Amino acid sequence: MNARKLMLIMSILGLAGTGIAHADDIGPDQAIKLMQEGKIQSFEKLNEAALAKHPGATVEETELEKERGGYVYEVELRDTQGVEWKVELDAVSGKILRDDKDD
Incomplete structure (x- = not known):
């Protein structure tokens, strides 16, 4: 994987330059x-699945966490009406585990 793609993925994950991680992050x-080991799906594929639930939305922030006995990918979206x-x-x-309006 080239450096530019790695930085894009890190940026999508909200991890680029933060240096801070929560206990489960x-x-x-x-x-x-x-x-790369095939233990989780590609971030692009996961983002596409989230965006399919809200056509026209944009990805605002993403996070990968270890929880519920596995790995959960959280995507925050903003739809075309500005709803998060x-x-x-x-x-x-x-598989989509949760799809809620973000307050």
């Missing part, structure tokens, strides 16, 4: 490794 190196949505997906299967 997966850091950028580990997230990339999990994806939080979509959580199982990072292994791509």
Whole structure:
């Protein structure tokens, strides 16, 4: 993976330059490794699944976390009416676990 693609993925994950991780958050190196090892789906595929629930929306922020006995990919979206949505997906299967308006 080239450096530019890695930085794009880290930016999408909201991990670029933060240096701060919550207890359950997966850091950028580990997230990339999990994806490369095929343990989780690609971030692009997970984003596409979230965006399919809200056509025309844009990705505002993403996060990969270890929870519920597995990996959960959280995507915050803003739809065409300006409404914010939080979509959580199982990072292994791509199944939508949650799709709620974000208050």
